[in-house]
Amino acid sequence: MIAILAVAAVTIGTVGLGAMGTRLARTTSDLLVASRAVTAWWNAAAISGEYLSAASFLGIAGLEMQNGTTALWQSLGFTAGYLCLLLFVAAPLRRFGSYTISDFAEARLRSPRLRGLASGTVLLIGGFYLVPQLKGAGLTLNVVTGAPYFVGVLAVGLIVSLNVGLGGMRGITYVQAFQFWLKVFAIALPACLLLIHLGGLPARAALFGDEFPSAGAKGLAVPLSAPQPVTFPAATRYTVVVSSRGRSTARAFDAFAGERTTLPAGRLLLAPHAAVPVASGTTALRGSEWARPVGGGGERSPVFVYSLLIATFLGTMGLPHILVRFYTNPDGPAARHTTVRVLGLLGLFYIFPGIYGALGRVLVPQLYVTGATDTVVLRLPQAAWPGTVGNVLGAITAAGAFAAFLSTSSGLLVSIAGTISHDVWPRVSRERTTTVAIRRLRFRLAAVLGMLAPIVVAFFAQGVDIAVLVGWAFALAASTFCPLFLLGIWWTRLTAAGAACGMVAGAVLATSGILVGLALGEPGGVAGALLAQPAIVSVPIAFLAMIAVSLGSTERPAPDAEMLALHAPEGLDLPDLGVRDPFVLGPRAGA
């Protein structure tokens, strides 16, 4: 009950503040003028607030519980991504004045066709990134209210669509900054209180020793709403209670180690200290394996870890909703200093998700049975501290999770809808002149359209971990936009043809790796690791394709003006060299 209220409060607050923010900052340039007064700290908190998504809030802890401490590399990569952004992109891009990726592609390489390609990729990445946010929403509403998974997906999809479509362009800087501190509070306070309450990490044997997650001293009862295929890691005696026509019948079974079976809907009773069965498709890990940050096969192998680090490190700069935020920095150096602060703020946040994963392994092992480890952050407080305190803490984490996917998916949908209404639509309808009213209507329709595909995919992606889904979006961004930015900013000889070839090669490799991996049912070994996270292959190939085709093409790039715009420090009275300033292009559709 408290949790429902907390979630409702966060939702109403976000939508309400967003609407107020729009009234205050009616046009893009108003927003920009206002932003000159915003300090680097506010800006950094706003960037971090938009960045921390369902993957950070729920996904890392869930993946850690399931796959072990390998998941912690992901939080490391999420932070380190901003280092790469700082080193190569932040200041030049701010000076260049392009504030969407499509604008940059078109202006730097003077190619409207490349703009089209970039827009398509924005849609793909944005869609891939929206799916896990919706999945998180479905799970959270399910935990909080008991509503079926699809209700939550639909509800949040609708809320975000309405919020974005009805003019909530984006929460102004202060709203996003507030969201960041809300999320830090919502994840840090329960974690600290639970650690104090439990007196440190309990049950070390299951965490770092030789044991599988166990049913605990009192045994464990797991309600199952549907038949559940599982694997028993060790020889276990268990009881299944099935009720039909008002009568419940209990039957006892003996499982041998490694037995695969399907448990019927009903209740599973495990004896004290029995090893907990795991949902099929996942592997039960002993404490020593679980605690090993790297080593083993599949998604625990060094190849996978390196590939994941590359994807997250290089992918952050290619996320469409992050780049826009950098535009609220007044100049290049300010963009640098804001990014440094972002590194600090994210480092602070990512201390905490790992604590939930570890505690969850001990205190809510029933999640292993259904494979719903993504809900560990939501379920842990009640399990660890039954009673009012646990309920309040649970409400806090639920509210934080909601804040996470509301802010991220709103930001994403703004980028997607802007791209659809600005780049895709005119191509379809071939009209040149449009009034503001038509553009606004178009943006609203696009906000609904842009949400449809992710909602449909989210229905089918219930079984895929949030962190895995987000890993794909990063892989895609790292293999397309990362080479475009790095070479476009620092290499004078990049041509439009080269950029196009590299982006297509990267996108095709990354997407096909992911799809083939899914089709084959996530095979093990090095090949499986590469299919699950293809960045270590697709990123270098995208770079090579871009360089090779650029060197080979007859097109002669003469990007002096663009290079000046990218790299010349502020405060020099430079002549206007004809680089298009997006201020002149006017406010964007829907703004």
Place this chain on the structure above:
Amino acid sequence: MYLRRLRQRQLALSLLTLIAFGAIVGVLPLAIDVVPQLRRLDVLGIPLAIWLLVVPLPPIFLILGALYARRADALDESFRELVRRR
């Protein structure tokens, strides 16, 4: 012409920082995989490998980033000086 030199210097600085970062983060997964002592040694009840993964890196990122931003600003400033003198 001067701009090209500025660009190259900025790039060199970025790459230098990247190498420092890569040396630290790039070696860590391999080190944890290859050196079993890192996993077996317990510090305050938690394996050393987990401590290494969680504690030192975010502050290192922050320090690297801050140092880089300072040097990059200084390079911009010296370029500005150069242009003003001409």
